[in-house]
Amino acid sequence: MTGIRVLGGDVERGAQVLTPDALEFVAGLHRSFAATRDDLLARRSVRRPLGFLAETAHVRAGDWRVAEAPAPLRDRRVEITGPTERKMTVNALNSGAKVWLADLEDANTPHWRNVVAGQVNLYDAARGTVDHRSPEGKHYVLRDGERPAIVVRPRGWHLPERHVEVDGAPAVGALVDFGLHFFHNAELGRPYYYLPKLESHLEARLWNDVFTAAQERLGIPHGTVRATVLIETIPAAFEMEEILYELRDHASGLNAGRWDYLFSIIKHFRDRGADYVLPDRNSVTMTAPFMRAYTDLLVRTCHKRGAHAMGGMAAFIPNRRDPEVTRQALAKVREDKGREAADGFDGSWVAHPDLVPVCREVFDARLGDRPNQLDVLREDVAVTADRLLDVRSAGGRATRAGVVGAVDVGVRYLLSWLGGNGAAAIHNLMEDAATAEISRSQLWQWVHNDVVLDDGTPVTGELVREVLAEVASGLDGEHLAAAVELFERVALSDDFVDFLTLPAYERID
Numbered sequence: 001m002t003g004i005r006v007l008g009g010d011v012e013r014g015a016q017v018l019t020p021d022a023l024e025f026v027a028g029l030h031r032s033f034a035a036t037r038d039d040l041l042a043r044r045s046v047r048r049p050l051g052f053l054a055e056t057a058h059v060r061a062g063d064w065r066v067a068e069a070p071a072p073l074r075d076r077r078v079e080i081t082g083p084t085e086r087k088m089t090v091n092a093l094n095s096g097a098k099v100w101l102a103d104l105e106d107a108n109t110p111h112w113r114n115v116v117a118g119q120v121n122l123y124d125a126a127r128g129t130v131d132h133r134s135p136e137g138k139h140y141v142l143r144d145g146e147r148p149a150i151v152v153r154p155r156g157w158h159l160p161e162r163h164v165e166v167d168g169a170p171a172v173g174a175l176v177d178f179g180l181h182f183f184h185n186a187e188l189g190r191p192y193y194y195l196p197k198l199e200s201h202l203e204a205r206l207w208n209d210v211f212t213a214a215q216e217r218l219g220i221p222h223g224t225v226r227a228t229v230l231i232e233t234i235p236a237a238f239e240m241e242e243i244l245y246e247l248r249d250h251a252s253g254l255n256a257g258r259w260d261y262l263f264s265i266i267k268h269f270r271d272r273g274a275d276y277v278l279p280d281r282n283s284v285t286m287t288a289p290f291m292r293a294y295t296d297l298l299v300r301t302c303h304k305r306g307a308h309a310m311g312g313m314a315a316f317i318p319n320r321r322d323p324e325v326t327r328q329a330l331a332k333v334r335e336d337k338g339r340e341a342a343d344g345f346d347g348s349w350v351a352h353p354d355l356v357p358v359c360r361e362v363f364d365a366r367l368g369d370r371p372n373q374l375d376v377l378r379e380d381v382a383v384t385a386d387r388l389l390d391v392r393s394a395g396g397r398a399t400r401a402g403v404v405g406a407v408d409v410g411v412r413y414l415l416s417w418l419g420g421n422g423a424a425a426i427h428n429l430m431e432d433a434a435t436a437e438i439s440r441s442q443l444w445q446w447v448h449n450d451v452v453l454d455d456g457t458p459v460t461g462e463l464v465r466e467v468l469a470e471v472a473s474g475l476d477g478e479h480l481a482a483a484v485e486l487f488e489r490v491a492l493s494d495d496f497v498d499f500l501t502l503p504a505y506e507r508i509d
């Protein structure tokens, strides 16, 4: 293992996944692809004018389709997402969903113990041997019968994994997550992935090259990997076809990741004036014309190319102790999934096991005996760049409640994240890194574009700091000071911080 150092502490059963061969494999991927990753990240920081690309017009005009979905991914009508913590792993596999999105990304704090334990749990999950005993003595075991296909979401290209060093540099986080999982589980035949936060088809090409090399190096047939790409950045919305094309041997769909998409819009247009200012987060819905343009284009693009179109996450979650909250969550999720099913999506996401039945019911009603609706071509859809960028079509206003809500949710989420939980229920909504990014970037945008609240108050750094102090005085926890300081930095520092998880990562382990 020359040139490879593992700097993280011991984690139970870690040696089983951090084997010399697995680490060599990860280091090999890092050595082959880290430089390209660095170049592509550097390109992101140049904010170019957005539009459909002239140089790839031939790809959009061409006649090609992605590889046919393998049997486990033909019917994806309900997908449950969640972190790879042990109990939740068992619960997700028992949830009755068709797919489990096993999240090493936005629902996970990349504490070293989470990174390694996640791989251990995925190892057992792939083999059907995962179980768990709770501190209260409850034994969680897998139920017999059909289980969801496991689709793993590695970290995005921007995150390092500093507990694995290759030739003196931190390893690329995405390659650690993918590499360890692929090395241990690909031979079982289902190396399936969800790819987050891509900003261009060149980033998809890089993933495709990684898959090709990984398969070659382990002697696994080309095309065994299947990847579903989250279209959750505004630049990627203009390259949906190109992304599928780059990955065509390995692609099995696109997903409309609404939360990061909103974050990306704010980030991209953060200093471009009133035309791009979003109102309170809770007032931007999927029926806003610019969001509908995005989801319609996604369905149209996927079905034209034989790929699955996957719906996104409604953030409402049930509460087993509060029937009224549950009733409202079920109603809202039903409405959201109903719109997606009618629009032609082949399935969608839920964040909680109690939401699986409602998503299933809605898609059952739409799909009937069909495993998907790839046959619904949506040739009626004609989306222009102007419609995708019509941010003002969100309507809505910026309010004091919006400022307080953004600060409150942001700080509470960071508290949870720093403590090791990357997904949290806050005020009956599912919050993860993507939704927290909206909270803090929205405040940055309001401050830097002289937004005035509906009560006449200008949004300034002072106002945000005042609210932050108020919110903090009502909270406690080991990481409160760190959470408050981090929030202030990512919401207010003049230099916009690209991802809040980058400075937050400096604070852990």
Ligand SMILES: CC(C)(COP(=O)(O)OP(=O)(O)OC[C@H]1O[C@@H](n2cnc3c(N)ncnc32)[C@H](O)[C@@H]1OP(=O)(O)O)[C@@H](O)C(=O)NCCC(=O)NCCS
Binding pocket: 080, 081, 082, 083, 087, 088, 089, 091, 092, 103, 106, 107, 313, 317, 318, 319, 320, 350, 351, 352, 353, 423, 424, 425, 429, 430, 431, 432
């Ligand atoms: C939001 C969230 C943190 C709430 O968790 P919670 O507070 O534990 O929720 P509850 O107390 O209602 O959970 C009830 C049970 O369902 C389980 N559960 C909840 N969400 C789950 C999920 N997504 N996957 C598997 N099991 C889940 C819990 O483990 C708990 O199990 P238990 O009864 O055996 O103890 C959790 O639902 C979650 O992490 N969701 C996924 C978030 C996500 O994936 N985000 C990224 C993609 S959008």
Ligand SMILES: O=C(O)C[C@H](O)C(=O)O
Binding pocket: 106, 107, 196, 230, 232, 256, 257, 258, 259, 260, 261, 312, 313, 432, 434, 435
């Ligand atoms: O991680 C999530 O919150 C889901 C999705 O990737 C999104 O950004 O909407």
Ligand SMILES: [Mg+2]
Binding pocket: 106, 196, 230, 232, 257, 259, 260, 434
């Ligand atoms: Mg996301």
